[in-house]
Amino acid sequence: MNPEHIARSRSERLAIDRAARWPVGVFIGSSIFWLLAGSLLALVASIKLHDPEFIADNPWFTFGRARSAHLNAMAYGWLSSAGIGIGLWLLSRLCRVPIEDHRSLTLSAVFWNFGNLVGVWGIMRGDSTSIEWLEYPAYAAPFLLASFAFVTLAAFNLVRRRAPGHIYISQWYVMAGFIWLPMLYFTAHGLLVLAPVQAPAQPPINWWYAHNALGLWFTPIGLAAAYYLIPKIIGKPIHSYYLSAIGFWSLAFFYAWNGMHHLIGGPFPAFMVTASVVASVMMFIPVITVAINHHMTMKGHFRYLIHSPTLRFVVFGAMSYTLVSIQGSTMAIRVVNEITHFTHYTVGHAHLGVYGFASMVFFGAIYYIMPRLLATEWPSRWLIRLHFWPCAIGIAIYFIGLSVGGWLQGLALNRTDAPFMEIMEATIPYLKSRSIAGILMTIGHLAFGVSFIWMILRRRAATSETGPTLFSLPPQSADST
Amino acid sequence: MNRFHFIIIGSVLTLFSSMVGLVLLPIRGLGNFEAAPDPETGELVPPPLSALEARGRDVYVSMGCMYCHSQQVHPPSVRTDIDRMWGERRTVPRDYMQQGVAQMGTMRTGPDLSNIGVRNPSQDWHLIHLYDPQTTSPGSIMPPYRFLFRTQPIGESGPSPDALRLVDEFAPPKGYEVVPTDDALALVAYLQSLKLSTYEVPEAARARYESKRQ
Amino acid sequence: MLTAAIFVLIVMLILSAITVIAFSWAAGSGQFEDPADGARVIFDDDEPEGEPTDPNLSQFSETKRK
Numbered sequence: 001m002n003p004e005h006i007a008r009s010r011s012e013r014l015a016i017d018r019a020a021r022w023p024v025g026v027f028i029g030s031s032i033f034w035l036l037a038g039s040l041l042a043l044v045a046s047i048k049l050h051d052p053e054f055i056a057d058n059p060w061f062t063f064g065r066a067r068s069a070h071l072n073a074m075a076y077g078w079l080s081s082a083g084i085g086i087g088l089w090l091l092s093r094l095c096r097v098p099i100e101d102h103r104s105l106t107l108s109a110v111f112w113n114f115g116n117l118v119g120v121w122g123i124m125r126g127d128s129t130s131i132e133w134l135e136y137p138a139y140a141a142p143f144l145l146a147s148f149a150f151v152t153l154a155a156f157n158l159v160r161r162r163a164p165g166h167i168y169i170s171q172w173y174v175m176a177g178f179i180w181l182p183m184l185y186f187t188a189h190g191l192l193v194l195a196p197v198q199a200p201a202q203p204p205i206n207w208w209y210a211h212n213a214l215g216l217w218f219t220p221i222g223l224a225a226a227y228y229l230i231p232k233i234i235g236k237p238i239h240s241y242y243l244s245a246i247g248f249w250s251l252a253f254f255y256a257w258n259g260m261h262h263l264i265g266g267p268f269p270a271f272m273v274t275a276s277v278v279a280s281v282m283m284f285i286p287v288i289t290v291a292i293n294h295h296m297t298m299k300g301h302f303r304y305l306i307h308s309p310t311l312r313f314v315v316f317g318a319m320s321y322t323l324v325s326i327q328g329s330t331m332a333i334r335v336v337n338e339i340t341h342f343t344h345y346t347v348g349h350a351h352l353g354v355y356g357f358a359s360m361v362f363f364g365a366i367y368y369i370m371p372r373l374l375a376t377e378w379p380s381r382w383l384i385r386l387h388f389w390p391c392a393i394g395i396a397i398y399f400i401g402l403s404v405g406g407w408l409q410g411l412a413l414n415r416t417d418a419p420f421m422e423i424m425e426a427t428i429p430y431l432k433s434r435s436i437a438g439i440l441m442t443i444g445h446l447a448f449g450v451s452f453i454w455m456i457l458r459r460r461a462a463t464s465e466t467g468p469t470l471f472s473l474p475p476q477s478a479d480s481t
Numbered sequence: 482m483n484r485f486h487f488i489i490i491g492s493v494l495t496l497f498s499s500m501v502g503l504v505l506l507p508i509r510g511l512g513n514f515e516a517a518p519d520p521e522t523g524e525l526v527p528p529p530l531s532a533l534e535a536r537g538r539d540v541y542v543s544m545g546c547m548y549c550h551s552q553q554v555h556p557p558s559v560r561t562d563i564d565r566m567w568g569e570r571r572t573v574p575r576d577y578m579q580q581g582v583a584q585m586g587t588m589r590t591g592p593d594l595s596n597i598g599v600r601n602p603s604q605d606w607h608l609i610h611l612y613d614p615q616t617t618s619p620g621s622i623m624p625p626y627r628f629l630f631r632t633q634p635i636g637e638s639g640p641s642p643d644a645l646r647l648v649d650e651f652a653p654p655k656g657y658e659v660v661p662t663d664d665a666l667a668l669v670a671y672l673q674s675l676k677l678s679t680y681e682v683p684e685a686a687r688a689r690y691e692s693k694r695q
Numbered sequence: 696m697l698t699a700a701i702f703v704l705i706v707m708l709i710l711s712a713i714t715v716i717a718f719s720w721a722a723g724s725g726q727f728e729d730p731a732d733g734a735r736v737i738f739d740d741d742e743p744e745g746e747p748t749d750p751n752l753s754q755f756s757e758t759k760r761k
Contacts, residue, residue, distance in 0.1 A: 002740070009741035049590070052624045059628045064545020094736070126543040130582055159485050166733040167485060175485065176492040183496055187504065200574035201512035202583040208503035216496070228737060235747045237734035252492060256499030262587060265559040267572045269510065275502055307751040338559055342551060342589035413589065416564040420592050425620055
């Protein structure tokens with residue numbers, strides 16, 4: 001290996017990471033703030049569901065508002081901020097050009113955070129639109145849209161200047177996600193909030209938006225991160241590039257039609273609901289391609305999970321993706337939906353997706369990216385363990401608790417001899433298990449927050465491989481082996 | 482793949498294709514309802530909301546009631562809604578045309594409310610239930626909405642006519658009474674207006690037939 | 696609803712035709728060439744294939760094992 005080529009690759013990569021430091025770092029830092037805020041709101045909402053006297057006399061925290069504030073803070077504050085940062089970094093790395101739009105991206109981050117602050121405040125104050133996944137009042141949306149316009153422009157700028165050569169799969173996913181989200185939000189916000197269509201037509205549009213926010217925004221960034229980080233960390237390329245292409249296009253085509261599976265049995269034309277059910281089942285195709293690809297890439301390297309926390313987070317997430325997607329396909333089938341619709345089972349499923357998959361992958365990505373941005377190390381191995389284990393155990397308890405509780409709830413709702421109050425009482429132990437899970441997950445998030453702040457404040461330059469740290473840059477001695 | 486144009490155009494087109502079925506078609510087929518005459522009484526249905534009821538609907542939206550309560554009745558082939566007296570027929574799209582923001586809901590932590598005005602017609606019941614659900618339904622996990630009420634000293638002319646009849650541990654301290662704010666009265670008026678089974682819509686004959694089919 | 700269904704069918708046929716044409720062009724113009732090379736672009740001379748980029752995994756490095 002030619003030492004000149006090695007040095008040139010290294011300096012190119014370091015320049016890219018250096019240029020990404022401020023815009024990507026700011027979005028990631030913001031996302032962690034919202035993760036913590038959203039976790040507190042989550043605990044409030046969860047406790048209220050089995051203990052209604054908890055903070056009962058303050059209308060700002062009433063369940064209907066706390067729950068929506070939590071959802072939006074997590075969806076737009078945590079996941080979307082992290083998604084923007086991670087997506088921009090992936091695009092910059094893979095296009096092999098440094099980010100140039102520092103000013104517009106700084107403005108974008110300010111707008112994004114401001115929009116979320118105003119939105120969460122607005123919900124708690126009582127101005128929620130009461131449209132699922134779009135609860136931010138109309139006055140918050142312009143900030144989000146303006147912010148995202150800058151992000152999409154910055155992405156186009158990277159793509160336009162990209163180094164010649166192959167476009168890697170992660171680039172397809174990130175670019176598509178950066179286009180899909182504004183299209184979705186703009187359309188839904190326009191047709192449901194600004195100039196609302198008549199109410200009977202709103203739910204299909206609502207769930208077209210909400211399900212696509214999951215599948216055409218969070219999922220692409222999560223998959224982009226997994227498709228880059230798994231092979232990059234272990235040093236082995238993705239098993240089948242051809243499968244990736246099939247996975248991308250089948251996701252794009254089928255996912256977009258899933259939305260009506262949230263409305264099975266409701267007052268809608270049968271063919272619309274059926275189209276969504278069919279599309280939901282067809283999702284097997286992209287999901288299986290991703291699962292095969294990741295599994296075959298990891299094959300022979302599973303013992304790496306013992307040693308690499310980043311890999312652990314990302315692979316946990318990738319496996320959750322397969323699980324939650326297969327579960328989702330089954331939930332669209334009528335005999336299953338008859339049991340699970342309207343129950344806590346759906347909430348468990350949703351969190352396996354946004355947390356077990358997206359959040360865990362994003363955690364892994366942030367652990368990989370931050371040291372490379374700051375040229376410094378995570379301060380403590382123990383804090384990372386304190387992040388991973390409570391969160392992994394927490395989401396497992398969450399998912400199992402609400403799935404069992406929700407399933408039983410659904411079965412009982414369908415029995416004519418089960419009084420409603422008894423059905424509700426039977427769910428309480430499972431709702432309590434969810435609060436316990438939430439406490440564990442919040443502990444993990446606090447450890448993460450402490451790690452992040454400590455790392456930024458400490459800013460010790462990466463030196464050798466010794467010490468308690470984990471993600472130091474490959475030592476200078478790579479040249480001297 | 483080595484051309485971004487391909488990816489970009491393809492992404493836009495796939496999303497547009499889904500908009501045809503899930504956005505444009507709903508607008509065309511479900512977005513243009515007008516009130517129609519009830520086949521039996523001739524009155525326009527669904528009945529419009531009064532100003533008070535419309536304000537109550539805004540309180541319902543502001544409080545996020547939809548996140549625990551659905552407003553959609555499913556046929557017996559799918560669910561036990563009709564057996565639970567949540568309605569006498571399945572809901573049809575026209576039933577929602579009065580809602581500014583559709584409140585169909587996707588959770589049944591609490592019961593469906595499409596017909597709550599028929600199941601619980603009493604204003605008094607709704608007021609004390611909202612004040613504290615434990616009064617009528619001990620063990621309920623529904624939050625109390627005491628902040629929609631005012632605890633005030635009883636005036637010289639005696640208790641106000643609006644005062645809630647609260648007993649035991651729910652009663653205010655001696656010399657005080659609990660009265661509803663305008664928001665509470667509006668919300669209750671809205672809930673009382675949810676009376677799905679009291680009107681027929683032109684599509685109802687078919688919907689009722691579907692409801693009867695097992 | 697029949698007119699709606701026919702409308703959807705026609706639009707779907709048009710979109711499917713566009714998809715087929717797009718894929719034919721893509722395959723013809725070499726969009727799907729070099730699948731294996733495409734997977735390798737994430738590596739470079741400084742972080743080559745075979746080298747884990749997480750120092751926790753340095754024990755598995757090919758160069759170190761020599």
